[in-house]
Amino acid sequence: MSVSSLRLQVESALAGRVVAPFRFREATAPVAVPIGISALDELTGGLPRGCLTEICGPPCSGKTSILQSALVACTQASEACALVDAQDCFDPVGAQKSGLELSRLLWVRCQGIDQALCSVDLLLHAGGFGLVALDLGDIPARLTRQVQLSVWFRMRRAVEDTSTVLVVLAPETNAKSCASLVLRLEREVTAWSLPAQKTERRAAHTPGCLLDGSAHSAEMVRSFLRRKKPLSIDRAKNYKPSGTTRFQISSDKRIKEEGSRETETLQAAEVSAERI
Amino acid sequence: MAYCAIFVPHFLLQSVIRSEPSLQNQPLVLLDGPAPTFRVIAANEAARLLGITAGLTKAAATEFRGVQIRLRNREQEAAAHAALLDAAWSFSPRVENTAIGLATMDVAGLKNLFGSYEEIGLQIQSCCLELGLHVHAAVSENLETARIIACAHRGPTIISAGQEAQCLNPLPVDLLVPSEELAEVLRHWGITNCGALAALPVLSLSECVGQEGVRLHAIASGKGNRALILAEPTHAFEEFMEPDDAVEELEPLSFLLGRLLDQLCLRVTARALAVRTIHLKFELQTSFEEVFDVSREMVRVKQRAGTFHCSLTLPRPTQDAKLLLKLLRLRLQEKPPNAPVQKLWLRADTDRPRAVQGDLFLPAAPDPDKLELTLARIASAVGENNVGSAELLDSYRPDAFRMHKFCATGAVDSQKAMSVDGVESPQELRKAELGFRYFRPPLSAYVVFDEGRPVRVSWKGNTGKVVHSSGPWRLSGQWWEENSWQEDAWDVELSFAGKTLLSGTYQIVFDALQKKWLVRGSYD
Numbered sequence: 050m051s052v053s054s055l056r057l058q059v060e061s062a063l064a065g066r067v068v069a070p071f072r073f074r075e076a077t078a079p080v081a082v083p084i085g086i087s088a089l090d091e092l093t094g095g096l097p098r099g100c101l102t103e104i105c106g107p108p109c110s111g112k113t114s115i116l117q118s119a120l121v122a123c124t125q126a127s128e129a130c131a132l133v134d135a136q137d138c139f140d141p142v143g144a145q146k147s148g149l150e151l152s153r154l155l156w157v158r159c160q161g162i163d164q165a166l167c168s169v170d171l172l173l174h175a176g177g178f179g180l181v182a183l184d185l186g187d188i189p190a191r192l193t194r195q196v197q198l199s200v201w202f203r204m205r206r207a208v209e210d211t212s213t214v215l216v217v218l219a220p221e222t223n224a225k226s227c228a229s230l231v232l233r234l235e236r237e238v239t240a241w242s243l244p245a246q247k248t249e250r251r252a253a254h255t256p257g258c259l260l261d262g263s264a265h266s267a268e269m270v271r272s273f274l275r276r277k278k279p280l281s282i283d284r285a286k287n288y289k290p291s292g293t294t295r296f297q298i299s300s301d302k303r304i305k306e307e308g309s310r311e312t313e314t315l316q317a318a319e320v321s322a323e324r325i
Numbered sequence: 326m327a328y329c330a331i332f333v334p335h336f337l338l339q340s341v342i343r344s345e346p347s348l349q350n351q352p353l354v355l356l357d358g359p360a361p362t363f364r365v366i367a368a369n370e371a372a373r374l375l376g377i378t379a380g381l382t383k384a385a386a387t388e389f390r391g392v393q394i395r396l397r398n399r400e401q402e403a404a405a406h407a408a409l410l411d412a413a414w415s416f417s418p419r420v421e422n423t424a425i426g427l428a429t430m431d432v433a434g435l436k437n438l439f440g441s442y443e444e445i446g447l448q449i450q451s452c453c454l455e456l457g458l459h460v461h462a463a464v465s466e467n468l469e470t471a472r473i474i475a476c477a478h479r480g481p482t483i484i485s486a487g488q489e490a491q492c493l494n495p496l497p498v499d500l501l502v503p504s505e506e507l508a509e510v511l512r513h514w515g516i517t518n519c520g521a522l523a524a525l526p527v528l529s530l531s532e533c534v535g536q537e538g539v540r541l542h543a544i545a546s547g548k549g550n551r552a553l554i555l556a557e558p559t560h561a562f563e564e565f566m567e568p569d570d571a572v573e574e575l576e577p578l579s580f581l582l583g584r585l586l587d588q589l590c591l592r593v594t595a596r597a598l599a600v601r602t603i604h605l606k607f608e609l610q611t612s613f614e615e616v617f618d619v620s621r622e623m624v625r626v627k628q629r630a631g632t633f634h635c636s637l638t639l640p641r642p643t644q645d646a647k648l649l650l651k652l653l654r655l656r657l658q659e660k661p662p663n664a665p666v667q668k669l670w671l672r673a674d675t676d677r678p679r680a681v682q683g684d685l686f687l688p689a690a691p692d693p694d695k696l697e698l699t700l701a702r703i704a705s706a707v708g709e710n711n712v713g714s715a716e717l718l719d720s721y722r723p724d725a726f727r728m729h730k731f732c733a734t735g736a737v738d739s740q741k742a743m744s745v746d747g748v749e750s751p752q753e754l755r756k757a758e759l760g761f762r763y764f765r766p767p768l769s770a771y772v773v774f775d776e777g778r779p780v781r782v783s784w785k786g787n788t789g790k791v792v793h794s795s796g797p798w799r800l801s802g803q804w805w806e807e808n809s810w811q812e813d814a815w816d817v818e819l820s821f822a823g824k825t826l827l828s829g830t831y832q833i834v835f836d837a838l839q840k841k842w843l844v845r846g847s848y849d
Contacts, residue, residue, distance in 0.1 A: 077797065086757045091715065108827060108847055109828070110829055112760075114849065118758075127688055128688045137711075138762040140724070140763055140846070141717060141726070141836040142717060142724065143760065145717060151716065152732075153714075156712070156713065156714065156728070157707060157711065157712050158707065158711040160707070164707050168707065174688075176692070176697055177689050177696075212688075236828075240383040258794070260830065262759055263848065280563070301758055
């Protein structure tokens with residue numbers, strides 16, 4: 050049987066169900082949502098819609114800050130978001146301080162990985178969310194490794210062709226080829242406003258020492274930008290296909306202005322002294 | 326002016342069949358009376374063919390093979406009558422609650438909406454059939470004539486103006502519902518139909534039987550008319566069911582609930598309303614020991630049969646019976662009744678259905694119906710209090726929040742929404758804040774101090790050296806209440822020898838009331 054007759058036979062068998070089965074379906078470039086951290090946005094091009102994004106790293110590597118920043122961006126753009134929290138560790142007070150609209154965030158507080166995966170599956174199939182985040186956080190890697198690859202495939206299929214961004218936070222990458230974007234984070238240094246000074250009394254505040262923030266490095270392990278078409282957003286032309294970057298996250302306890310650093314530090318010390 | 330009367334023949338039987346459609350083609354008898362001496366009060370055609378007549382005892386009725394016997398249930402009848410009124414209200418706002426199983430409505434001016442009177446009659450019959458009732462319908466310019474003709478003919482019957490007397494002539498005089506005394510007098514006179522009554526001289530009739538005779542004479546002549554007494558439409562819908570045997574399993578229970586919900590939603594839809602809140606009430610079967618106190622010489626009732634209540638409020642009113650059933654099933658799976666169910670009540674509070682068109686330039690939001698179902702499913706897996714939106718409490722206590730129901734709000738700023746897909750320039754991006762991860766519950770820790778500063782922190786067998794610390798941040802509150810709190814918080818940067826992955830910035834807290842150190846969480 051010749052190739053053409055074989056092709057004709059397949060096409061006739063699939064007639065009415067599949068339109069042009071042998072036509073190459075070119076993948077469309079995903080639209081991206083900004084993370085809200087300029088260094089990461091330049092590196093990655095944002096979080097792709099309709100794709101699975103993995104952000105992995107050890108504890109204190111900045112995963113939560115990135116997720117919080119993306120949630121802020123989405124909720125401020127009037128999108129409904131969902132956070133499936135496998136370890137019930139989300140901080141709503143801090144999130145609201147950073148600009149997150151809590152009324153637009155559905156928070157599912159789970160007690161384990163099974164509940165979390167089940168909840169994500171239901172949310173993805175419900176549809177309509179701008180961002181669905183699965184925070185596996187600091188769950189031991191030996192447990193996240195036990196999640197079968199078919200689960201990640203199912204998630205990817207559920208989110209495909211939708212406008213939902215699916216973000217998974219985990220200690221290490223698990224979704225393999227199902228993830229369109231994989232970021233690996235590491236903490237580099239924690240920034241303090243002044244070196245700690247020794248005090249004689251335990252109750253006295255360490256003068257002028259405040260948590261300023263932290264610096265992290267991000268490595269893009271996998272990227273959706275490797276596809277043929279560029280991103281549909283303006284900044285796409287400036288993006289690097291892969292690489293690493295450094296970014297800083299500031300704490301809400303930081304000293305705001307560089308010029309008035311000492312003054313504010315002193316003020317903070319005074320405030321804390323008043324509290325004591 | 327034109328009136329349409331809707332009459333439900335064999336109303337008592339139809340109210341039972343409406344609840345149990347499987348009885349439609351079976352011989353069915355209805356019993357009523359004081360407890361042990363039940364008598365047959367109604368029987369359908371199939372039962373009558375077997376020889377069952379009204380007045381038979383229950384024992385005699387059970388002798389007939391294959392006969393379905395049911396006790397009269399007034400709640401079922403009330404629900405069937407309410408369905409009839411709902412059907413009438415779906416056509417006209419001017420409806421009279423004439424009698425049980427009989428409604429009359431003003432149909433003047435409805436031709437433009439529904440077509441000719443005959444078409445209106447057919448549509449009413451079809452609407453009632455959807456609600457489980459086979460009805461007779463008659464339209465006339467005379468209200469009483471419409472009522473009598475509806476009771477006599479299946480219809481739809483349309484009586485032209487001036488033809489009332491002619492149509493009423495052959496009908497039995499009992500349809501005029503005379504008092505017993507007058508009925509006896511008419512029987513003695515040999516007056517059996519309306520035509521004979523209408524032929525009597527009015528003056529003589531007045532002298533013999535009084536004003537009632539004059540009134541019936543006018544009705545029989547097609548001239549007696551009166552004003553419509555309007556009924557007030559209700560916004561609460563109730564359905565009731567009493568299964569033969571108590572139901573214990575969720576599967577058959579949800580089957581019965583589905584049937585009730587179907588009827589309820591049909592009624593609500595007919596009135597162009599939607600269900601906002603649904604209330605479920607079960608009467609539970611309790612054991613003899615639970616109900617009666619037999620410990621003493623006299624047996625006395627200890628308590629009444631238990632009941633189970635459950636309410637479900639929807640963020641958006643719906644007419645979807647399947648959605649309501651799924652939500653109720655999930656609720657019952659989570660909190661099942663603790664005894665078999667004997668009786669079921671379902672009450673719906675209604676609202677206007679949502680009639681808002683979405684904005685093209687707004688981001689897609691979850692479909693409220695689908696979201697409600699998804700949230701219910703998630704709640705059944707993780708617990709009802711663990712799903713929703715966080716709402717911060719007015720307190721300085723760290724981690725003070727409560728959960729409330731998540732609702733995908735639709736009112737958004739279009740301009741704001743336009744900037745979602747990365748159109749913002751990098752300069753416009755705000756600075757990201759350092760995230761914090763709570764350990765819920767906080768972990769017990771052991772802290773070593775040196776010269777007023779923590780130098781070593783241990784928890785779960787890991788000991789970290791403090792590289793940098795900031796604190797103490799002393800906080801306290803609600804000291805005037807029982808749940809007072811007081812703590813010294815420290816931000817510490819820890820370094821773990823050999824376990825570099827754990828190294829990071831944490832918050833440790835000294836609980837001054839419990840006198841112990843806790844690790845509250847980490848900066849991530």
